[in-house]
Amino acid sequence: DTEVTQTPKHLVMGMTNKKSLKCEQHMGHRAMYWYKQKAKKPPELMFVYSYEKLSINESVPSRFSPECPNSSLLNLHLHALQPEDSALYLCASSQVSGGAYEQYFGPGTRLTVT
């Protein structure tokens, strides 16, 4: 199974809401990633988890809070977002952490902040 699943597919939330994005993989990968992608732009790396430990935090605002409950699951908790946070949020995994390893991406969650 080489699939990365993400839920929900679409999410609309107000600026005062709290919501979570979920990601799951069953490939035995020990690295998982969150990316943010705006329209017509490349994916921007937000967080990297390596062996369930946060190893990169690309100066992401604290209103985004990642969590890795176990090696197969990755969450992104959202709170007090701004309209400019509307984007496609992509989850990916790879065998281990590092830009040289093939990353498997999920289909993404399309987030709209109103």
Added chain:
Amino acid sequence: LAKTTQPISMDSYEGQEVNITCSHNNIATNDYITWYQQFPSQGPRFIIQGYKTKVTNEVASLFIPADRKSSTLSLPRVSLSDTAVYYCLVGDTRDTGNQFYFGTGTSLTVIP
């Protein structure tokens, strides 16, 4: 950090060979070059990876000159289904919190 640049867009007729270049002037000794394909509203998908010279798989070839400051993704005989955005990424195998970046992306349109 090996940031990358690519042409913004390219058009090609069906059946032609397409070459997309990526510039990575600051590539480090341990960096590999990886190319991804992305369709609208989907996550990127791995196409090919290389370190130097030439790599070929069932869908593409990757050419990397000796200085490794650029790379060229070659798609033979493109079809309409190859219309997508193509990204190069430069990164190494270290698990030390090193950063890596997708290139600016090249939007390829295949014309019938």
